[in-house]
Amino acid sequence: MYPTEQLMRLEFPSRPDRLKILRCTIQCAAEMVGCRSDTANQIVIAVNEACMNIIQHAYEGDPNGRILVEISQTERQLRFQLTDSGKPVDLARIRPRDLNDIRPGGLGVHLISEIMDAVEYRRSADGKENLLAMLKGIA
């Protein structure tokens, strides 16, 4: 078991125009810990999609919500913990859609599960927050 080191925490409002800052930060963090640029690009896609889902579904477009992104690393993995206090996520409805069904929307969950090595959604113990943990190997 390798020690876990927290790299950073970023808290921002649930506004689409803040996602660019998130993407730049995630790209830098991933490259800084030794990810190749193609891996870093993919991590950016997954974390961006997860935050989009929070903006669109948990906060239903309300720009006054808060999104907390915490990034930590072990020797071989990056861990992203996302926290929001929006509407509870219906865990039964989170599944990648059938890609043969060509339609707009519903791609975000597929992109996240395609890119990340492990994804776990849960509700906080006090029932007030959605927690999403994502793991990706440093490569």
Added chain:
Amino acid sequence: MEYEIKKQDKFTIVLLKGDVDLYYSPGAREAILEHLNKKQNVLVDLSQVTYIDSSGVASLVEGYQMAKDHELEFGLVGASDAAINVLQLARLDKVFPIYGSVAERLSRGD
């Protein structure tokens, strides 16, 4: 959303620029659908796209489907690495007609 519209041959070319994300994709969607609604064949030029998320991809899928419904032509041209990466992850790279450039599509005739 920064974009340019050009007419070339029988196509309206929608050149998208920069990050086509949740903030900017509504503008991209509007630009694409507006021309399809006018019964124009549309090529979306992705050569200057630096990032595209699932909302941007959804705009392309919507355009593709609307074109199909109206029996119009819809295609993507010059997809940047950032764009093609997301299209491949979404397994849509085999769904859209994708051309290297506008000239490549025009050279095919019809």
